[in-house]
Amino acid sequence: MSTEARKPPAQIALKIRRVLGGKTGWNGIAVQFVFAAILGWIGYEIVSNARANLENQHIAGGFGFLRNNAGFDVNQTLISYTGSDTFLRVFVVGLLNTLVVSVVGVVFATVIGFIVALCRLSPNWLLSRVGEIYVELIRNLPLLFQILFWYLAVLAALPNPRQSISLFGIAFVSNRGLVIPRPIGESGFEAFLAVLAFGIVASLALRFHARRALFQRGQVIRIWPYVLGLLFVLPLVTTLVSGVPFTFELPQLKGFNFAGGSRIIPEFVALTLALSTYTAAFIAEIVRAGILSVHKGQMEAGASLGLSRGSTLRLIVVPQAMRVIVPPLTNQYLNLTKNSSLAVAIGYPDLVSVWAGTSLSQTGQAIEIIAMTMGIYLLISLLTSAIMSAYGWRVSRSLGA
Amino acid sequence: MKRVTLALTLALAAGLTAQAADAQTLKTIKDRGTLSCGVSQGLPGFSSPDDKGNWTGLDVDVCRAIAAAIFNDPTKVKYVPTSAKDRFTALQSGEIDVLSRNTTWTISRDTSLGANFTGVTYYDGQGFMVKKSLKVNSALELNSASVCVQTGTTTEQNLADYFKANNMKYEVIAFGTNDETVKAYEAGRCDVFTTDQSGLYANRLKLANPGDHMVLPEIISKEPLGPMVRHGDDQWFDIVKWTLFALVTTEELGITSKNVDEKAKMENPELKRVLGSDGNFGEQLGLTKDWVVRIVKATGNYGEVFDRNVGAGSPLGIARGLNNLWNKGGLQYAPPIR
Numbered sequence: 001m002s003t004e005a006r007k008p009p010a011q012i013a014l015k016i017r018r019v020l021g022g023k024t025g026w027n028g029i030a031v032q033f034v035f036a037a038i039l040g041w042i043g044y045e046i047v048s049n050a051r052a053n054l055e056n057q058h059i060a061g062g063f064g065f066l067r068n069n070a071g072f073d074v075n076q077t078l079i080s081y082t083g084s085d086t087f088l089r090v091f092v093v094g095l096l097n098t099l100v101v102s103v104v105g106v107v108f109a110t111v112i113g114f115i116v117a118l119c120r121l122s123p124n125w126l127l128s129r130v131g132e133i134y135v136e137l138i139r140n141l142p143l144l145f146q147i148l149f150w151y152l153a154v155l156a157a158l159p160n161p162r163q164s165i166s167l168f169g170i171a172f173v174s175n176r177g178l179v180i181p182r183p184i185g186e187s188g189f190e191a192f193l194a195v196l197a198f199g200i201v202a203s204l205a206l207r208f209h210a211r212r213a214l215f216q217r218g219q220v221i222r223i224w225p226y227v228l229g230l231l232f233v234l235p236l237v238t239t240l241v242s243g244v245p246f247t248f249e250l251p252q253l254k255g256f257n258f259a260g261g262s263r264i265i266p267e268f269v270a271l272t273l274a275l276s277t278y279t280a281a282f283i284a285e286i287v288r289a290g291i292l293s294v295h296k297g298q299m300e301a302g303a304s305l306g307l308s309r310g311s312t313l314r315l316i317v318v319p320q321a322m323r324v325i326v327p328p329l330t331n332q333y334l335n336l337t338k339n340s341s342l343a344v345a346i347g348y349p350d351l352v353s354v355w356a357g358t359s360l361s362q363t364g365q366a367i368e369i370i371a372m373t374m375g376i377y378l379l380i381s382l383l384t385s386a387i388m389s390a391y392g393w394r395v396s397r398s399l400g401a
Numbered sequence: 402m403k404r405v406t407l408a409l410t411l412a413l414a415a416g417l418t419a420q421a422a423d424a425q426t427l428k429t430i431k432d433r434g435t436l437s438c439g440v441s442q443g444l445p446g447f448s449s450p451d452d453k454g455n456w457t458g459l460d461v462d463v464c465r466a467i468a469a470a471i472f473n474d475p476t477k478v479k480y481v482p483t484s485a486k487d488r489f490t491a492l493q494s495g496e497i498d499v500l501s502r503n504t505t506w507t508i509s510r511d512t513s514l515g516a517n518f519t520g521v522t523y524y525d526g527q528g529f530m531v532k533k534s535l536k537v538n539s540a541l542e543l544n545s546a547s548v549c550v551q552t553g554t555t556t557e558q559n560l561a562d563y564f565k566a567n568n569m570k571y572e573v574i575a576f577g578t579n580d581e582t583v584k585a586y587e588a589g590r591c592d593v594f595t596t597d598q599s600g601l602y603a604n605r606l607k608l609a610n611p612g613d614h615m616v617l618p619e620i621i622s623k624e625p626l627g628p629m630v631r632h633g634d635d636q637w638f639d640i641v642k643w644t645l646f647a648l649v650t651t652e653e654l655g656i657t658s659k660n661v662d663e664k665a666k667m668e669n670p671e672l673k674r675v676l677g678s679d680g681n682f683g684e685q686l687g688l689t690k691d692w693v694v695r696i697v698k699a700t701g702n703y704g705e706v707f708d709r710n711v712g713a714g715s716p717l718g719i720a721r722g723l724n725n726l727w728n729k730g731g732l733q734y735a736p737p738i739r
Contacts, residue, residue, distance in 0.1 A: 057632045059493060059515035072557040073573045083561035155588045175589050176547060176572075255545040256535075256592050257572065266590070267574070344552070347574040347585060353552065358575060361486040361553030364514040366493070 050367060065363045066091075072358060074349045076265050090359055094351035095376060101271055101350065102337040102380075108276035109336060110329075113283025118313070120288055131284065139281035144342050146278055151270035151346040158266070161257050172251060172258060175266060181248035182262040188238070192245035195238045199230040206230075267348035271340065279336045286328045290321035322395045330388035334381050351376065426498055426630075426637035427687050430471060435479045438464035439497035442482045442578055445603040446711040446719075447503050447523075456480045459710040460501040462700045463522055463628055467499065467644050469699030470692045484578055486553030489514050492629060499641055500629040503597065505555045510629075517638055520645040521627045523711075524723035524732050526620035527559050528598035530605065533615050535592060540619040544569040547591035551575070551582045556596050559622040583607055597624045602717050636687050643686060646735035647693045650675060652702035653726055653735070661697045675738050682738060693738075703733060 020029045054061045066088040073083050078096040081089055119131030138146075155175050159165065164174035171180045203226075210221040239245055251261030294317045302312030343350040344357055356373045360366055430436050440448035440460055448458040456464075456478075465475035483491050483502060492500045493515055503525075504510075506518040529548075531537050540563070550556050552575040564571045574591055576582040583604050586594040594601070598620060605611045628645070630638050651657075654675060656664050665676040673679035677690035684690060700706055707724060708714040725731025 054515070057493070057515035058512075059632075060513035071561055072575075073561050073571075075572045075574055083558075083565060152584075152588060155585075155590055160589055256543075257545045257547060259545060344577045345581060347549075347576045347581070347590075349575065353575065353577070357486050357577065358552045358557060361489065362558070364489050364493075364510070366490050 054367070060363070060365060061368070063368055065365055065368075068363075070359065070362070072362065074354055076268065076349055087359055087363065091351075091355050091372065094349065094354040097349050097354075098337070098340055098343075098351040099380070101268060101275070101340050101343070101348070104272050105275040105279065105336050105340065106333050108272065109279035109283055109332070112276060112280035113332075114287055116280060116284035117287035117291065120284065121291060135281045135284050138277055139285075143274065143278050143339055144345060147271060147274040147342055147346060150274045151267065154266050154270050154273075161253060164253075164258075170248075170250060171261075172253075174258075176257055177263050177265040177269070179251040179258045179261045179263045181250050182260065183246040184249055185246050186244050188243035188245045191238055191242040192235060195235050196231075199234055202230050203227045265348075267343070267346050270346055271343050271348050275336050275339060278339075279332050282332050282335075283329060286325055286332065287321070290323075290325035291317055293324045294320045319395070323392070326388060326392035326395060330385055330392075333384050333388065337380055337384065338377065426634045427471070427640065430498055434472075435477045436464060436468045436471065436499070437479045437481060437497045438467075439481050439483045439488055439491050439500040439502055440464070441502045442484060442580070444503060444579060444600060445606055446599065446715060446717045447603065448480075448501070457710065459523060459706055460503060460628075462706045462710065463501045463645065463648075464499070466648060466696045466700045467641060469695045470640065470644055470647075470688050473689075473695045475699035484553070485551050486577070489516065489629075492516055492631060495631070498630070498637070503600065503626045504629060505597075506625045506627055507555060514629075515632045516629045517632060519628050519630060519638060519642040521625040521732075522645060523599065523626040525597040525599050525624040525626050527556055527595060527622040527624055528601050528620055529617040530586075530594045530601045530614055531592060531617060533613055537617070540617050540621065541567060541569075543571065543593060545571065546593050547572040547574060548593045548595055549574050549576065549582050549586045549591040550595055551579050552577055554596070555622070555624065560595055563621045579604070580607075597626070599711060599717070599719060602719055603711075606716055640686055640688065643738075644696060646738070647675075647696050648700070648703040648706060649726070649733050649735035650738055651693065651697050652704040652733075653728070656693075656697055656702060657705060658697055658699075658701040661694055665694060671739075680739075 017025055017029065020032055024031075051061060067086050069084055070087050070090045071083050074081060074090070074093055074097075076097055077093050078100060079089075079093060081093050116131045116134050119127045120135065122128050122131070158173060158175040161172075161174040161176050164172040164176075166172055171178065203223075206223045206226055210223045213219040213221050249260045251258040251263075253259075291313075298316050298320065299312055302316045303309075307315065340350055341352040344353040347353070351373060356369055360369045363369070438461075440456060440458075443449040444458070446458055448456060448460040450456050461480070464478045464480070468478045469475040471477075481491065481497050483497070483500070488500055488502055488504065489510070491497050499519075500516075501522075503523070504518075505525075506521065510516070511518055529540050529543065531543075537543065543564075548560060548571050550560060550573060557573070557575060560571075560573065572591075574585060576585060579596075579600075582596075583594065585591060587608055594604070596604070598616065601616045605614055605616070608614060628641055630641050651661075654664075654672065656672070656676070661676070664672050665678065667673075670679065674682070675693050677683055677692065677694060681690060683692035686692065689695070701709070704726075707721065711717045711719045712721065721729075721731060723732050725733065727734040
């Protein structure tokens with residue numbers, strides 16, 4: 001009796017079966033396909049039903065309106081925009097305004113959050129009480145109220161443009177915002193930019209090199225003099241060689257307002273302040289939890305090595321705490337981005353205000369516009385999550401955990 | 402899977418019946434017992450709640466007139482405050498039966514929103530309000546000004562057009578609600594507040610010192626304001642349209658809330674037709690024969706409504722102007738009831 005060795009099933013097929021079907025095998029895959037088909041059918045029915053109903057009621061549909069003229073203006077645009085541009089451009093303008101307030105807010109919230117957390121953990125009685133009061137006060141008041149408070153407080157405190165506060169005659173603060181001189185590129189501008197970019201890249205490379213030396217050989221390399229030279233001295237020398245990189249356009253009071261210069265509108269200031277201080281209260285608690293999660297033996301070990309309290313925190317405790325901090329920190333970043341949609345209350349032209357607000361009521365195409373808005377918020381959130389996941393992965397890997 | 406299909410079919414069927422019910426707005430309202438009327442979030446003279454929470458105003462009286470025509474009771478109205486940007490969605494989704502909220506009649510709104518304008522209750526135009534201390538006497542002196550405006554209005558586009566046409570620069574700050582806009586103007590965030598001129602007068606009353614502010618003479622747009630209804634129900638469209646015409650017609654014929662009973666008894670053929678003792682126009686609308694009597698008893702004629710809410714008898718004190726009857730130099734005109 002000859003027995004033939006049974007062929008092992010193809011690895012690929014097994015893999016597919018395991019991934020799609022789980023424990024139930026091929027049956028499971030069939031169920032999954034049926035389920036996906038049903039979901040697809042439901043989605044199709046929803047879309048076609050909505051389309052039919054809209055057509056019945058003669059409500060305009062489709063995305064053709066994106067090419068129409070918007071016909072209204074926006075008071076903060078990061079790209080050039082006038083009333084005769086298209087709705088698509090309004091969308092981009094709103095999106096950029098949302099992104100800029102979110103990014104600036106996230107940076108400030110993180111910095112303030114870390115500082116407050118360290119205050120709360122400080123052995124200094126006064127500092128830790130201040131940190132505690134900050135957290136308990138800020139996180140327990142509604143955000144919308146805080147935004148309105150900052151906005152009206154900022155506005156109420158500032159004079160009108162004709163009586164604006166002059167900062168050395170080059171910048172002016174009034175209830176129309178902060179106007180600062182605007183740099184205008186001159187002949188040496190490109191060379192200056194190139195050298196600056198080179199300086200930044202070289203500094204990063206140096207830092208990378210120094211950290212490797214520290215981690216692999218325990219060797220401490222002092223890099224800051226070189227970084228200083230790369231970032232400041234080199235561009236300065238370039239300027240002397242190739243001419244002034246830019247001149248400044250000074251703001252001037254003309255009629256009602258300042259003409260020339262760049263302007264930071266009070267709506268932006270109020271919104272950024274409110275969002276970052278509010279989110280910072282939550283971040284502070286996350287950071288505190290993270291630091292407390294690191295065993296106090298680590299602190300003692302640092303002290304026994306002769307490191308100062310600051311160095312122990314920076315080099316030993318915080319890197320370990322980051323593993324605990326990063327996931328909930330991501331949540332706070334997402335919250336901040338989504339909370340920025342409260343901007344409409346103070347007239348900051350974010351995505352929800354100019355797109356899901358003004359554009360929606362000018363075109364009346366609620367379904368398309370709301371779908372686009374939700375889609376883009378989802379995309380921003382997923383991107384933020386992805387970046388933070390990558391960062392979290394790096395942090396835990398560098399610990400060798 | 403069977404269950405999913407069943408649930409879905411049910412949902413679809415429900416969707417279809419909801420669609421069918423749309424064509425019977427009058428029946429839906431009668432079954433519900435109240436008229437659902439979309440108004441503003443508070444614009445004195447047009448629609449605003451008083452200190453007891455009762456809504457008053459010209460737009461509110463239109464709701465009351467319709468409710469009176471249907472139920473013989475002007476109080477059977479549920480007022481739904483809508484923001485400028487949410488108002489059309491509220492109408493499209495069926496949350497409100499009629500939108501009576503100082504809304505400008507434009508071709509794009511009439512054709513692309515799935516809704517129809519039923520007439521003009523107030524002929525308005527966009528204007529500007531500034532602080533007197535700015536010493537500005539004309540809108541043409543507003544170059545480089547900051548302008549506060551409510552988002553989601555025709556105002557925003559008119560503003561862009563006007564400044565562009567006159568080669569002037571400006572900064573626009575758009576707020577979600579009327580109150581936020583006014584508050585920012587008062588706080589000094591902008592030099593100019595712009596909206597329909599009637600709205601400027603109405604909002605000026607809300608300011609701490611109304612006397613410190615002035616409305617500039619320029620009118621930069623045509624803003625015919627009127628109620629809207631959904632597409633697809635011609636009977637309901639007719640009812641709202643003819644309620645407006647009834648208000649104007651009664652003023653033309655000198656029928657007021659006080660003398661309507663006497664007038665109904667008079668042997669004048671036109672009065673008999675209008676007030677329902679001759680013909681059955683009300684019934685053809687789906688209402689009762691005495692529909693005009695009900696309306697006039699509830700709100701008075703158009704002239705009374707205007708005077709009480711925005712005209713000489715109100716704090717706004719706006720002159721009739723374009724809103725006078727056609728035979729008195731204005732534009733208010735109603736087709737004959739015959």
